[in-house]
Amino acid sequence: MYKSRILIVCPDSSGLALLTSMLKSLGHVIDEAPNDRAAVRLLERESVDLVLASVDPADSDCLELLNYVRRKHGHAAVVLMFPRIHPDRAKEAMRLGAAVLRYPAPAAELRAAVQQALEKANASKPAAVPVASEATNRTASAPTFSDWTPSPAVAEPPPIATQEVLTSQAPALPPTDLVRESNLIGVDPGLRQILGLATALAGSSATVLIQGEPGTGKSELARWLHRGTPGDRPFVAIHAAELSEAAGLDDPTSTRRDLGAEWASKLSRAVGGTLYIAEVGALDPGLQLQLLREIQLQDMEAASGRSGGDRRNQGQARLVLSTSEDLAGLVDQGRFRQDLFHRISSVSLTAPPLRHRGEDVELLAEHFRARFARQFDRQVVGFSRDAIEVLRRHDWPGNVRELQGVVQRAVVLCHGTRITATHLGPILNPHRGARAARANASRPHLPMGIRPLKEALEEPEKQIIIQALQALNWNRQETARMLDINRTTLYKKMKKYGLLVDEPMWVD
Incomplete structure (x- = not known):
């Protein structure tokens, strides 16, 4: 050929x-x-x-x-x-x-x-x-x-x-009530664009890779993609490490079961629906090969026309994968197949970290407060101003998952009507509170809402960049020209504020 x-x-x-x-x-x-x-x-x-x-x-x-x-x-x-x-x-x-x-x-x-x-x-x-x-x-x-x-x-x-052939704007967001059923709520432009793109992909049968730090909501995005599946179709979720363990790969003294049969078993449970494999970088080399073969088989059937459109109607499962690791780095280390990496990374979404989502922290905190107040039958109606400040200042290394756990424990600990900084401080950092109290003992009292100058100045800068990007259809070259900065500076600021949600993203 x-x-x-x-x-x-x-x-x-x-x-x-x-x-x-x-x-x-x-x-x-x-x-x-x-x-x-x-x-x-x-x-x-x-x-x-x-x-x-x-x-x-x-x-x-x-x-x-x-x-x-x-x-x-x-x-x-x-x-x-x-x-x-x-x-x-x-x-x-x-x-x-x-x-x-x-x-x-x-x-x-x-x-x-x-x-x-x-x-x-x-x-x-x-x-x-x-x-x-x-x-x-x-x-x-x-x-x-x-x-x-x-x-x-x-x-x-x-x-x-x-003039539609060159249009590259993100699709419209899904209805708010559907968003609130999950934890994918917020007003941050990065999150909104990701949700719009996920909505566009929901009706597709393309294999999708979801990237992001632990706790950013990758499993929620996977379920969001599954919403496009017509009817009551199965959603099968499994961690890659569990899949390897189920295949008998982690015990060298045990009899290794046939990988092909084990893989077929997992796929059969998700036929017509979605098979979601979390942390795909943890797959055993043998299972990486099985996954590659499945993707190749589905691509061949789609190319030949035998799938008749939606391959899920032909006894196949749509594959959605996620990772919090740098798969390209794993490829360089020889721990992940390069051919598989190229196959699964062509259609991908990146979940933004919570520390880059601004006021979404407060919205999510209120969302979780209402949920757990109902669950535990507590008369907790909101947060005090000092509690909001504590939430704003925390860097959330565990992202949305950490915030959910913090609010859950705060609701349980709270015996009044509002969650205060007292309920949050020991949960977020048991040592930071004592150090801050000693450091602030000799300082004059500051009005509520005062933040470090650098942090306070970042928010208007972020909003100016967002407004310019939106006005110019997210064209970086034109945005940099309008803001009178070079493209490298704009790229770094977009990365800092979590605005690089458009790369990589390919709809198949």
């Missing part, structure tokens, strides 16, 4: 890595370039069959690479990805024979566009290209929206006139 050569050009390193991982499953040879100059140097050394480039349509030079490819490599197909709508640039790119997609694009749509672009380029590639017919060959070398027919599994993109 002939392997085509694909050149991916993307200035964002994480985006470049994700685009590469999504296309590796096609089996072609992939080269990478961070910018147009590096791409041209590579093209001068070796020709390629297709160029996939992420470009900013606001840049007046955004089509220079396309023009170069058309002049020097007329046989090569070109697919351009725009992060935002720009009809004029899109029409010009299509006039030059390039396909135009939104960035980020759904993985299935991207793969379909690349495959069909390669098929058209290979079909129209002549043995020798006469100079007189070069323009004709250029136009035929890549698909356009007018002649590109997606595979049945991918919805046909709308005409460019509708």
Whole structure:
């Protein structure tokens, strides 16, 4: 089988890595370039069959690479990805024979566009290209929206006139009452965008990896994804370590049961529904292989059309995985299969840590207070102001899970109507309270709500960044330009405030 050569050009390193991982499953040879100059140097050394480039349509030079490819490599197909709508640039790119997609694009749509672009380029590639017919060959070398027919599994993109093909905004949030049934409540933009993306994925059968620190609500997100399953379908949750133990792998003196049979048993319990494997990095190497084979099998059946749409209707289980470990680091250490990592990381969600969610701490605390007050029949109606300050100042290393436990114990300890700092202090840090009391003994009394200056100044900075990102459709380059800072500074501040929820996220 002939392997085509694909050149991916993307200035964002994480985006470049994700685009590469999504296309590796096609089996072609992939080269990478961070910018147009590096791409041209590579093209001068070796020709390629297709160029996939992420470009900013606001840049007046955004089509220079396309023009170069058309002049020097007329046989090569070109697919351009725009992060935002720009009809004029899109029409010009299509006039030059390039396909135009939104960035980020759904993985299935991207793969379909690349495959069909390669098929058209290979079909129209002549043995020798006469100079007189070069323009004709250029136009035929890549698909356009007018002649590109997606595979049945991918919805046909709308005409460019509708301006929807390049839209990359997050889906609308689910109803508030559904959110409150879980612990996924809050007003933080990072959480809201993650919930919107999870809602979009809920109706899909794609394998999803959920990343995040312990206690951030990964299992809640897994159940949220399961809500899209029609009817009363099973949700089977198991920890990867338990799965290995169930297979008889942790006792070297015991008889090791057949991994294939054990894996089949777990899958059979989740047929038609969802199999959620928590902390997938803890899987035994043998079970990693079983998981890889299952994903490959499902992908093959989906590609062949035998699954008939939703593979869960064909006796299969949708796979949702989670990890609080750095799987890429485990790959480097030889503890996790690289091929499995690339398979499961192409569609992923990242749960933001609680310390980056601002006032969500208070909202969640009130949510848990009401729940446990009913559960334990306590007349606890709220928190005192000093209790709220204690909650705000804590860094929550255990995230939402820690907050839930703290509020539960505080409700049990409270014999009045309000939870005070006295109920929270010993729970959060038994030593901090005594040290703070001694340190504050000689200080004058400060009005309630006074915070350290650095901490107080961070909140308005975060809100300014959020407002700018929202106004510019989360385009980092334009946001950095508006705020008069460089992109690296913006990236660091977004990371600090937990606003990097859009990477990586691919809807398959």
